Amino acid sequence: MTTELIRIELTVMGDELDYLTACLATELSYGWEEEVLPDGRARCIIHAENELFAQELLAAIAARMPQVEVRRNLVPKADWVEAWKVFFTPVNCGTRFIVLAPWMEEEKAQALSQGRIPIIIEPKTAFGTGHHASTSLCLSGLSRLLDQGRVKAGQRFLDLGTGSGILGIGAAKSGLSGLALDIDMLAVENSLENRVLNGVEDKMEVRRGSLGPVGHGGDHGPVTEQFDLIFANILAEPLKALAPYIVARLKPNGIIILSGILATQAHGVAAAYTYHGLPEPQYEYDGEWSSLIIGGDQEAL
Ligand code: SAH
Numbered sequence: 001m002t003t004e005l006i007r008i009e010l011t012v013m014g015d016e017l018d019y020l021t022a023c024l025a026t027e028l029s030y031g032w033e034e035e036v037l038p039d040g041r042a043r044c045i046i047h048a049e050n051e052l053f054a055q056e057l058l059a060a061i062a063a064r065m066p067q068v069e070v071r072r073n074l075v076p077k078a079d080w081v082e083a084w085k086v087f088f089t090p091v092n093c094g095t096r097f098i099v100l101a102p103w104m105e106e107e108k109a110q111a112l113s114q115g116r117i118p119i120i121i122e123p124k125t126a127f128g129t130g131h132h133a134s135t136s137l138c139l140s141g142l143s144r145l146l147d148q149g150r151v152k153a154g155q156r157f158l159d160l161g162t163g164s165g166i167l168g169i170g171a172a173k174s175g176l177s178g179l180a181l182d183i184d185m186l187a188v189e190n191s192l193e194n195r196v197l198n199g200v201e202d203k204m205e206v207r208r209g210s211l212g213p214v215g216h217g218g219d220h221g222p223v224t225e226q227f228d229l230i231f232a233n234i235l236a237e238p239l240k241a242l243a244p245y246i247v248a249r250l251k252p253n254g255i256i257i258l259s260g261i262l263a264t265q266a267h268g269v270a271a272a273y274t275y276h277g278l279p280e281p282q283y284e285y286d287g288e289w290s291s292l293i294i295g296g297d298q299e300a301l
Pocket of ligand 1: 127128129130134135138160161162163164165166167181182183184187209210211233234238
């Protein structure tokens with residue numbers, strides 16, 4: 001294990017920040033820090049463990065935004081963990097949820113007294129702290145579906161691409177039970193850790209794996225169950241490729257929440273699901289990000 005991390009600073013003009021974060025979101029499976037400089041420019045700070053990964057990331061960013069000013073150096077690893085303590089802010093998602101770090105005891109007590117469900121996330125490299133629009137769109141979607149009675153306690157969920165476990169934990173704390181899958185072992189570990197922090201070990205099974213040709217259910221063989229609710233916050237292209245497998249794992253009248261989709265890609269992703277017989281989605285937008293809610297009992301709408 002290395003004791004140093006590569007710290008990369010990417011600086012752009014203030015109005016270029018949205019595009020830079022969109023680029024980062026397609027390249028990085030975990031978070032970064034953002035700051036606005038006194039001169040109005042904006043900066044994203046990324047920490048990477050692996051030199052090859054850092055080089056590939058910088059090449060991908062340079063190909064899309066050659067004007068980005070890049071600075072990099074090495075920092076002690078412990079500083080990064082400490083930095084999270086400064087940068088991790090509570091995030092309200094929808095009317096029901098608030099995402100907190102384990103050390104935010106006071107905020108947790110306050111949230112509980114206000115009737116919000118705290119989701120505790122130990123910030124590590126797995127994606128999913130609620131700070132990214134693609135995650136908060138899923139949780140606010142879940143919040144609304146619960147309010148509308150279209151998702152209910154006692155139902156079964158599949159959290160495909162669980163990352164930190166955040167979506168599955170939100171569902172488990174709302175009375176559902178289910179399965180969380182990820183192809184990345186580090187995500188599986190983080191999700192298992194967060195499952196314990198939230199006391200939902202008996203409500204959420206976590207495994208390495210996926211649906212369809214990628215992973216075939218991982219270490220445990222193919223997933224054969226059908227679910228009432230499926231979350232998949234991945235990216236547009238894999239979501240299109242996974243469409244037949246996701247649709248096959250959905251109960252009749254079940255609901256799919258898809259995210260990780262740039263607004264410009266939303267209709268293309270939707271087409272892959274309507275092709276497999278599902279109704280037109282409801283589209284939700286947050287800045288340049290979008291999520292799709294597909295299915296459910298259309299008569300009840
Ligand atoms: N669900 C979390 C994390 C989303 S990040 C949230 O909403 O914030 C996307 C996750 O999907 C990553 O952890 C990545 O490892 C995983 N992933 C990517 N492709 C996948 C696939 N084909 N099957 C399963 N997981 C996948």
